[in-house]
Amino acid sequence: MDVVFLSRLQFAAATMFHFLFVPLTLGLSVLIAVMETKYVRTGDETYLSMTKFWGKLFLINFAVGVVTGITLEFQFGTNWSRYSTYVGDVFGSLLAIEATAAFFLESTLIGVWVFGWQKLSKKAHAIVMWLIAFAGTLSSIWILMANGWMQHPVGYVIRNGRAELDSFMAVITNKFGILEFFHMISSAYVLGAFFVMGISAYHLLKKQHIEFFTRSFKIALVLGLASSLFVAISGDSHGVHVAEVQPAKFAAMESHWETTTRAPIHLITIPDEKNEKNLIEIGSIPGLLSFLSHHDFNAEVTGLKDIPKDERPPVLITFLSFRIMVGLGTLFILLTIYGCLKRNRLLESTNYLKIMLLSIPLPYIAIEVGWVLAEVGRQPWIVYGLMKTSDAASPVAGSQVLFSLIAFILLYSFLGAIGFYLIVINAKKGPALE
Amino acid sequence: MEFVLQFIWFFLWGLLWALFFMTDGYDFGVGALLPFLGKDDTDKRLMINSIGPLWDGNEVWLITAGGVTFAAFPQVYAVMFSSFYTPLLLILFALIIRGVSFEFRGKIESPGWKKLWDTCIFIGSVVPAILFGVAFANIFQGLPLDQNGYHGNLIYLLNPYGILGGVLFLLWFLEHGSLWLSIKTPGQLHDRSVVAANKIWSGLLGVSVLFLIATYFYTPLYVNYLAHPILFIVPLITVLSLLGVKFFLLKEAYFKAWFASALTIVSATFFCIIGLYPNMFPSNIDPIYSLTAHNASGSQLTLTIMLVVVLIFIPIVIGYQSWAFYMFKDKLSVDDLANEEAY
Numbered sequence: 001m002d003v004v005f006l007s008r009l010q011f012a013a014a015t016m017f018h019f020l021f022v023p024l025t026l027g028l029s030v031l032i033a034v035m036e037t038k039y040v041r042t043g044d045e046t047y048l049s050m051t052k053f054w055g056k057l058f059l060i061n062f063a064v065g066v067v068t069g070i071t072l073e074f075q076f077g078t079n080w081s082r083y084s085t086y087v088g089d090v091f092g093s094l095l096a097i098e099a100t101a102a103f104f105l106e107s108t109l110i111g112v113w114v115f116g117w118q119k120l121s122k123k124a125h126a127i128v129m130w131l132i133a134f135a136g137t138l139s140s141i142w143i144l145m146a147n148g149w150m151q152h153p154v155g156y157v158i159r160n161g162r163a164e165l166d167s168f169m170a171v172i173t174n175k176f177g178i179l180e181f182f183h184m185i186s187s188a189y190v191l192g193a194f195f196v197m198g199i200s201a202y203h204l205l206k207k208q209h210i211e212f213f214t215r216s217f218k219i220a221l222v223l224g225l226a227s228s229l230f231v232a233i234s235g236d237s238h239g240v241h242v243a244e245v246q247p248a249k250f251a252a253m254e255s256h257w258e259t260t261t262r263a264p265i266h267l268i269t270i271p272d273e274k275n276e277k278n279l280i281e282i283g284s285i286p287g288l289l290s291f292l293s294h295h296d297f298n299a300e301v302t303g304l305k306d307i308p309k310d311e312r313p314p315v316l317i318t319f320l321s322f323r324i325m326v327g328l329g330t331l332f333i334l335l336t337i338y339g340c341l342k343r344n345r346l347l348e349s350t351n352y353l354k355i356m357l358l359s360i361p362l363p364y365i366a367i368e369v370g371w372v373l374a375e376v377g378r379q380p381w382i383v384y385g386l387m388k389t390s391d392a393a394s395p396v397a398g399s400q401v402l403f404s405l406i407a408f409i410l411l412y413s414f415l416g417a418i419g420f421y422l423i424v425i426n427a428k429k430g431p432a433l434e
Numbered sequence: 435m436e437f438v439l440q441f442i443w444f445f446l447w448g449l450l451w452a453l454f455f456m457t458d459g460y461d462f463g464v465g466a467l468l469p470f471l472g473k474d475d476t477d478k479r480l481m482i483n484s485i486g487p488l489w490d491g492n493e494v495w496l497i498t499a500g501g502v503t504f505a506a507f508p509q510v511y512a513v514m515f516s517s518f519y520t521p522l523l524l525i526l527f528a529l530i531i532r533g534v535s536f537e538f539r540g541k542i543e544s545p546g547w548k549k550l551w552d553t554c555i556f557i558g559s560v561v562p563a564i565l566f567g568v569a570f571a572n573i574f575q576g577l578p579l580d581q582n583g584y585h586g587n588l589i590y591l592l593n594p595y596g597i598l599g600g601v602l603f604l605l606w607f608l609e610h611g612s613l614w615l616s617i618k619t620p621g622q623l624h625d626r627s628v629v630a631a632n633k634i635w636s637g638l639l640g641v642s643v644l645f646l647i648a649t650y651f652y653t654p655l656y657v658n659y660l661a662h663p664i665l666f667i668v669p670l671i672t673v674l675s676l677l678g679v680k681f682f683l684l685k686e687a688y689f690k691a692w693f694a695s696a697l698t699i700v701s702a703t704f705f706c707i708i709g710l711y712p713n714m715f716p717s718n719i720d721p722i723y724s725l726t727a728h729n730a731s732g733s734q735l736t737l738t739i740m741l742v743v744v745l746i747f748i749p750i751v752i753g754y755q756s757w758a759f760y761m762f763k764d765k766l767s768v769d770d771l772a773n774e775e776a777y
Binding site for chain 2: 052059060062063064066067068070071073074076077078079081082084085087088089090091092093095096097098099100101103104105107108109110111112114115116117118119159160162164165166168394395396400404407411415418419422426432
């Protein structure tokens with residue numbers, strides 16, 4: 001068996017599974033911190049039971065997220081040792097700083113928050129949740145600076161047969177990572193907001209705990225609207241930057257084959273990778289692709305044909321993930337704007353509530369395909385332009401990786417099923433009656 | 435300058451492992467003792483809740499140890515973790531099931547459900563405890579490493595000295611955990627924990643002596659000590675603190691006994707790390723293939739930046755972890771289990 005392929009599958013399985021839990025941790029921690037702060041400010045017990053109810057779901061989700069994160073840091077060593085040897089001097093420090101400066105804080109304080117209700121003042125307890133939210137965000141900055149470096153390596157020199165750190169400032173101010181961070185964190189807030197709105201919609205449809213879930217819905221709606229708009233804005237700037245530094249990914253995103261000025265976007269496209277063309281292009285909007293890439297309708301956009309074949313990413317996957325991500329992102333904006341119009345008549349808007357309940361999975365899909373776009377779109381590079389994925393794997397036996405991959409899938413499916421089940425039953429049960 | 439940085443980083447690397455063993459060690463001990471000391475569900479819940487607020491923060495010492503290995507010694511990180519592919523993944527899987535068990539166990543009231551997660555906590559504590567010992571003992575001993583990489587597997591690691599290392603680590607953590615339970619639990623559970631701590635102590639003493647002797651025959655760890663006899667002060671601290679554990683146990687001063695046990699773990703780790711220096715992943719085929727602090731480190735710039743980061747943040751981490759530790763130092767009571775947040 002091919003070690004590189006198996007290692008890629010394993011890393012994809014491990015990260016994609018981990019990332020089912022991380023965005024909810026990020027998004028929900030902010031919402032819970034807001035709820036608890038409202039409780040401290042107003043003394044209103046409903047806010048306290050909101051904090052506890054959403055906190056319970058948060059903790060189940062957090063448990064699976066945190067344990068599946070551990071394997072990721074070590075997989076660079078177990079499965080990608082050539083990568084780690086070659087770029088570890090730059091890349092490793094970002095992971096080390098993440099653990100030291102951010103993850104420690106989050107993991108220590110989560111225990112304090114859970115068990116500290118009687119030990120801390122109300123105010124201090126709420127501050128702890130803000131710190132948890134802050135630490136989670138800080139973690140994601142470091143992780144995305146690390147990923148940003150793989151996407152667009154800066155601040156290094158090739159010395160002693162490896163990439164060595166040359167400018168730490170350049171690495172931590174890498175525009176690629178910063179744009180990824182803003183795009184990802186706002187997506188995580190969208191996901192958290194839709195999670196809260198969806199579960200609230202379930203109870204509002206059943207006409208139970210009306211005050212409790214109306215308030216929850218409205219708090220989430222504010223975050224949902226603001227962040228879904230911000231996802232689009234940050235995504236747009238990110239796209240321009242991708243067009244500049246990763247032309248192959250950008251061309252694959254729209255299955256754009258010929259280098260042209262005033263490049264169009266087609267509403268319906270079916271890529272034909274083998275023959276380097278699109279089978280179908282319907283509903284052309286001239287200049288839109290040029291505008292997305294350079295904010296100029298007449299700009300030239302590099303086509304895939306001008307990129308060597310062995311440096312092109314898989315077009316179909318990249319193309320589809322981009323389309324799905326953008327389509328869903330647009331839907332989130334529309335749904336939250338509509339929600340704002342209906343905000344005082346939520347209980348009567350049963351169709352809207354049903355849609356919001358059914359929408360819970362959509363941000364998960366959007367955020368996962370967003371990562372597929374980022375990672376598959378970077379192929380065949382593990383570090384763009386510097387190291388190919390095929391040169392990066394560990395010299396371990398294929399059978400070893402096959403066994404661990406099977407173990408990963410079995411264990412994670414088991415955990416995922418239980419985590420999902422526990423979140424569902426606790427979400428349906430609703431808040432404890434005071 | 436580069437040499438000095440590598441020297442400092444080698445011992446910081448050792449310190450992070452020592453702190454991981456010292457902190458998460460009692461969590462492993464408690465988890466491993468769960469089926470033996472927890473006679474009923476209340477006992478088991480007391481045991482789990484005794485580490486409930488702290489285990490997660492403790493585990494991050496492992497993540498940090500892994501992270502700084504990556505940053506400061508990228509080649510060691512790459513070779514060590516790919517060589518120990520199977521044992522490392524077994525450790526990580528064990529830590530995964532341990533971690534979720536705490537959260538999942540109390541969520542459904544059913545004996546079968548609880549038994550499942552009790553088993554996971556036990557396995558998730560015993561497996562890492564033993565495998566960390568096996569892995570480190572094999573590092574002390576040297577590994578079949580040449581220009582083509584590592585030529586061993588999991589079975590290779592289970593040699594007599596490796597197994598002895600595994601047993602030693604398990605006993606360290608069992609002692610550490612039973613002392614923690616002596617502090618944190620009430621009533622009969624407390625009494626059983628004290629009895630366990632006394633019994634395990636005798637075993638630990640025996641295995642420690644055996645390990646020190648075996649180390650002389652199986653590893654080159656004493657070479658540094660014979661060259662600089664002043665260093666023998668470190669194992670002396672280990673011996674004294676191990677005796678201190680018994681002394682404080684007899685005086686029923688359980689906090690002091692726990693701190694003595696913590697000192698035992700830290701100084702014993704340093705005893706090994708000092709003996710290992712400058713090796714980090716030594717070859718037993720030819721020393722030229724050994725990865726050392728001086729041939730496998732990151733660049734001077736990375737080492738400098740990481741040193742600044744660590745010198746700022748590790749004291750802060752120790753600060754807030756001590757605060758959390760202090761907050762949750764009190765003995766639990768059965769009434770505490772009625773709190774809705776209790777596991």
